[in-house]
Amino acid sequence: MKKELPKAYEPSKYEDGIYKKWEESGFFNPDNLALDKKAKSYAVSMPPPNVTGTLHMGHAVMLAVEDILIRYHRMRGYRALWVPGVDHAAIATQTKVEKSLRGEGTDRHKLGRAEFLARVNKFAQESRDTIVNQVKKMGSSCDWSREAYTLDETRGRAVRTVFKMMYDDGLIYRGERVVNWCPRCRSTLADDEVEYKEQKAKLYTFKYSDNFPFTIATTRPETKLGDTAVAVNPKDKRYKKYIGKVYEVNFCGAPLKLKIIADRKVDMNFGTGALGVTPAHSATDWIMAEENGLNIVKVIDEHGNIREGFGEFSGQDARKAREMIVKKLKENGLLRKEDEIDNNLSVCYRCDTPIEPLPSLQWFINVNKKIKSRGNKSIKELSIDAVKKGVFGRDKIRIIPERFEKNYFHWMDNLRDWCVSRQIWFGHRIPVWYCGGRDKGRCLPACENPIVSAETPEECPHCGSKDLIQDESTLDTWFSSGLWTFSTLANSPDQIKIENDGSPGAGKKLVVDSEDFRTFHPTSVLETGYDILFFWVARMIIMTTYAVGDIPFQDVYLHGLVRDAKGKKMSKSLGNVIDPLDMIKKYGTDATRLSMVIGTTPGNDMNLSEEKVAGYRNFANKLWNISRYIITNSKLKTKSAKPRLKAQNLTDADKWILEKTGNLIDETTKDLNNYAFSQAGERLREFTWNDFADWYLEVSKFEKNKEKNAILVYVLESLLKLWHPFMPFVTEKIWEEMENDKMLIVEEWPRGDERLCACAAGDNFELIKSIITAIRNARAENKVEPTKKIKAVIYAGKREKLIESRAELIKNLRTRISDLEIKGGGPKIKDAIYVSAGEIDIYLIGAVDKEKEKERIKKEIENLEKVIKNAKIKLGNDEFVSKAPEKVVNMEKDKLKKAESELKKLKNN
RNA sequence: GGGCGCAUAGCUCAGUUGGCUAGAGCGUUUGGUUUACACCCAAAAGGUCCUAGGUUCGAGCCCUAGUGCGCCCACCA
Numbered sequence: 001m002k003k004e005l006p007k008a009y010e011p012s013k014y015e016d017g018i019y020k021k022w023e024e025s026g027f028f029n030p031d032n033l034a035l036d037k038k039a040k041s042y043a044v045s046m047p048p049p050n051v052t053g054t055l056h057m058g059h060a061v062m063l064a065v066e067d068i069l070i071r072y073h074r075m076r077g078y079r080a081l082w083v084p085g086v087d088h089a090a091i092a093t094q095t096k097v098e099k100s101l102r103g104e105g106t107d108r109h110k111l112g113r114a115e116f117l118a119r120v121n122k123f124a125q126e127s128r129d130t131i132v133n134q135v136k137k138m139g140s141s142c143d144w145s146r147e148a149y150t151l152d153e154t155r156g157r158a159v160r161t162v163f164k165m166m167y168d169d170g171l172i173y174r175g176e177r178v179v180n181w182c183p184r185c186r187s188t189l190a191d192d193e194v195e196y197k198e199q200k201a202k203l204y205t206f207k208y209s210d211n212f213p214f215t216i217a218t219t220r221p222e223t224k225l226g227d228t229a230v231a232v233n234p235k236d237k238r239y240k241k242y243i244g245k246v247y248e249v250n251f252c253g254a255p256l257k258l259k260i261i262a263d264r265k266v267d268m269n270f271g272t273g274a275l276g277v278t279p280a281h282s283a284t285d286w287i288m289a290e291e292n293g294l295n296i297v298k299v300i301d302e303h304g305n306i307r308e309g310f311g312e313f314s315g316q317d318a319r320k321a322r323e324m325i326v327k328k329l330k331e332n333g334l335l336r337k338e339d340e341i342d343n344n345l346s347v348c349y350r351c352d353t354p355i356e357p358l359p360s361l362q363w364f365i366n367v368n369k370k371i372k373s374r375g376n377k378s379i380k381e382l383s384i385d386a387v388k389k390g391v392f393g394r395d396k397i398r399i400i401p402e403r404f405e406k407n408y409f410h411w412m413d414n415l416r417d418w419c420v421s422r423q424i425w426f427g428h429r430i431p432v433w434y435c436g437g438r439d440k441g442r443c444l445p446a447c448e449n450p451i452v453s454a455e456t457p458e459e460c461p462h463c464g465s466k467d468l469i470q471d472e473s474t475l476d477t478w479f480s481s482g483l484w485t486f487s488t489l490a491n492s493p494d495q496i497k498i499e500n501d502g503s504p505g506a507g508k509k510l511v512v513d514s515e516d517f518r519t520f521h522p523t524s525v526l527e528t529g530y531d532i533l534f535f536w537v538a539r540m541i542i543m544t545t546y547a548v549g550d551i552p553f554q555d556v557y558l559h560g561l562v563r564d565a566k567g568k569k570m571s572k573s574l575g576n577v578i579d580p581l582d583m584i585k586k587y588g589t590d591a592t593r594l595s596m597v598i599g600t601t602p603g604n605d606m607n608l609s610e611e612k613v614a615g616y617r618n619f620a621n622k623l624w625n626i627s628r629y630i631i632t633n634s635k636l637k638t639k640s641a642k643p644r645l646k647a648q649n650l651t652d653a654d655k656w657i658l659e660k661t662g663n664l665i666d667e668t669t670k671d672l673n674n675y676a677f678s679q680a681g682e683r684l685r686e687f688t689w690n691d692f693a694d695w696y697l698e699v700s701k702f703e704k705n706k707e708k709n710a711i712l713v714y715v716l717e718s719l720l721k722l723w724h725p726f727m728p729f730v731t732e733k734i735w736e737e738m739e740n741d742k743m744l745i746v747e748e749w750p751r752g753d754e755r756l757c758a759c760a761a762g763d764n765f766e767l768i769k770s771i772i773t774a775i776r777n778a779r780a781e782n783k784v785e786p787t788k789k790i791k792a793v794i795y796a797g798k799r800e801k802l803i804e805s806r807a808e809l810i811k812n813l814r815t816r817i818s819d820l821e822i823k824g825g826g827p828k829i830k831d832a833i834y835v836s837a838g839e840i841d842i843y844l845i846g847a848v849d850k851e852k853e854k855e856r857i858k859k860e861i862e863n864l865e866k867v868i869k870n871a872k873i874k875l876g877n878d879e880f881v882s883k884a885p886e887k888v889v890n891m892e893k894d895k896l897k898k899a900e901s902e903l904k905k906l907k908n909n
Numbered sequence: 910g911g912g913c914g915c916a917u918a919g920c921u922c923a924g925u926u927g928g929c930u931a932g933a934g935c936g937u938u939u940g941g942u943u944u945a946c947a948c949c950c951a952a953a954a955g956g957u958c959c960u961a962g963g964u965u966c967g968a969g970c971c972c973u974a975g976u977g978c979g980c981c982c983a984c985c986a
Contacts, residue, residue, distance in 0.1 A: 008948070218986060275986050344984070403913070407981070410912060599922055607921060611935060618948040629945035682923070682933070701944055780952040786941055814951055867930055879966040888928050
């Protein structure tokens with residue numbers, strides 16, 4: 001049964017083949033797992049990568065963690081499902097295609113909607129293919145037969161169905177608001193799609209006209225053409241007398257009617273303490289206008305230009321108009337001051353264009369309206385309760401790490417109505433139609449009402465007109481991804497239905513009429529980066545609790561961001577991006593995955609360096625070589641999953657490694673249940689390299705007995721199983737080399753309680769280890785020639801028999817002892833190196849370097865004296881002795897006793 | 910302005926309900942070709958656990974204040 005394996009593990013040789021084998025096995029699909037009906041289900045929805053290009057390190061972490069969870073649960077006998085998919089990422093994708101169109105000298109308007117969309121879809125398709133390929137490279141064991149796309153037909157049906165439900169419940173409404181408008185994208189942006197940039201800005205202090213009594217300050221003089229009021233703080237003595245008065249002024253040629261109003265939000269210390277209110281171009285001013293019944297004058301249009309009716313300014317770009325107005329104010333002696341101030345400019349998160357707040361007719365989701373059929377709670381309240389105390393009879397959604405719950409609540413508390421319409425073409429078209437008949441004077445007023453429907457209506461329900469016009473806008477991309485956990489469990493559009501939910505309020509709920517939905521929803525865990533807690537996680541909770549009347553997932557696991565080795569954010573412009581595919585190519589997928597998972601904790605950012613990945617490549621190779629050694633040297637055919645071992649045949653080392661293996665299984669299982677991936681990985685590494693390879697394997701070279709073969713194979717197989725979720729490729733490859741029929745991916749997870757023998761290891765092998773280590777140490781410190789064989793005498797006291805039986809190990813494990821004498825005790829030996837291991841005295845004869853030896857002994861004495869001093873202080877403290885638990889006190893006493901006896905011996909020698 | 914986090918070896922980080930002579934990997938130093946592995950083996954050096962108080966028999970861990978760094982939210986007219 002001798003086999004030859006290559007000396008070094010080369011990931012690139014095997015990975016694709018292994019992935020193919022898994023795929024062909026069908027085990028990614030839980031339907032193909034040999035499970036009984038009672039098997040619990042475990043489901044994860046993959047956060048769909050955007051179809052804007054390629055995967056980055058963030059995706060690599062996500063895939064590594066989720067694959068660990070899925071493989072672990074699959075091995076535990078769960079019906080484990082991981083649903084993959086991609087996100088159409090409306091604005092991001094459209095922007096990307098528009099950019100390439102610009103390179104071709106054309107744009108979307110020239111192409112027209114249909115052709116443009118064809119281009120975007122083609123790009124999205126190509127992007128999807130790349131991504132799927134990369135996801136596979138990461139070893140992801142997701143079920144491709146269930147792959148979904150946020151913009152496919154089934155997901156589209158879910159989107160339109162939920163939109164209609166919300167519309168019918170009065171949650172979706174159309175209204176005019178000041179929205180964040182990107183003049184470049186020519187679309188609205190949600191509040192959280194706006195980014196802020198620190199910059200210097202000019203603050204102009206001026207008078208509207210000579211007949212206005214005081215000055216105001218602004219950074220945007222051009223918008224002052226639309227001022228309808230001036231706001232001051234009610235407490236501000238300077239302006240109290242003006243409150244309520246109305247001034248008619250001529251501002252650079254524009255006649256303005258300005259009412260002086262009081263508002264607490266006005267900061268008395270900023271500028272002049274007086275603020276020109278421009279309802280149409282500032283969200284806060286809009287609110288003031290609503291409260292004070294002010295007129296709204298729109299100044300800037302959707303291209304960022306000054307609208308008609310403002311004389312010479314009309315048609316000018318806002319920035320140009322600003323210059324013109326400043327110039328004019330100067331000429332008229334109205335400009336009093338120009339100050340440089342720090343300013344936060346709001347810009348579009350996609351294209352960096354400055355945002356233009358504009359009033360616009362948009363679709364909104366009301367987050368505060370109470371919903372009868374959901375316990376008379378608003379979607380905001382439902383979403384808070386889902387995390388705070390649990391809803392619909394479910395446990396509360398657990399966020400890991402817990403501290404992010406605070407962020408979640410804070411965000412939810414401050415949530416305002418969500419603007420869901422976007423003026424871009426790529427995305428789910430809003431399922432609203434208008435009757436064309438109304439414009440032709442037919443059938444008013446009924447036809448004023450928009451037609452909202454999950455399916456494209458054939459005719460106007462009011463007048464039968466077939467002349468229907470669909471709303472031009474599309475939906476915010478998060479609307480569709482908010483439905484992801486349940487929409488992906490529908491296999492076809494017709495499974496998505498609205499049913500009466502039987503509540504007293506006769507409410508409706510969305511039902512996915514599929515076996516998948518019944519089996520896998522709510523999903524078990526949602527794993528993603530903390531940066532999209534609000535963007536996405538919160539939205540899924542909102543949409544699912546409302547539409548389905550259930551939670552989308554039970555746990556939320558948030559990973560940190562991947563930064564470069566110096567802690568900088570990876571970005572193309574900084575050129576510090578590490579491409580996961582490069583790492584895979586160079587070091588293998590397993591190494592890449594390990595470096596994503598070990599040395600990091602949830603919610604904390606990680607710094608990634610290539611050296612780290614290389615380190616885990618080394619580890620994969622170590623595991624390979626451990627296996628290579630065992631495979632070549634053991635009789636594999638004698639193995640069985642649980643060999644029966646006779647306690648009387650086992651050596652101390654055998655018992656030691658078996659006990660450690662059992663503990664390792666228990667601890668790893670516990671860690672994985674607690675999402676403690678890093679801890680599990682470190683523990684496994686420590687065991688594999690230090691305990692198993694450096695000790696047990698070495699021992700097995702010198703200590704032969706009947707059971708060695710079975711134990712080596714058993715421990716290795718246990719390790720391969722425990723490591724499999726982390727490093728699926730090497731482990732599967734080795735498993736195959738071990739001539740297993742079944743693939744590792746569906747092997748049963750080991751159980752710590754099924755110990756191979758009920759024998760306790762005690763400290764026997766630890767003692768042997770410490771003797772060997774002590775000898776190695778003494779040799780090195782004394783600079784004994786490495787090849788020089790020396791004689792050793794051990795005074796073993798009560799352990800004479802034990803040590804005698806392990807003499808071979810002590811002589812051979814890198815100690816170079818030619819002659820070993822073991823006795824119960826004896827006189828101290830002169831001119832020898834003296835070391836002690838517990839109660840054992842060891843003399844190394846014929847190699848002593850007196851100076852070095854003195855130094856070493858001195859150092860050791862110092863250490864012991866430190867220990868003794870500390871222990872004495874503690875034990876001398878009555879309060880410690882009386883208040884500390886007995887166990888701790890005894891530990892301390894024990895420590896002191898041992899140290900004192902060692903010290904005595906050292907001083908005597 | 911509001912909130913969250915981080916600070917432990919040269920570097921990157923662990924440190925679970927307080928019980929430590931404070932750990933790991935990388936790097937460094939010394940030595941090594943040994944029944945798998947130089948992507949290796951053996952040994953070692955390296956720490957005021959940010960500062961100052963407090964609670965406690967006992968603090969890296971809990972509390973208060975401060976310093977430095979990072980992030981998120983709101984927003985500056």
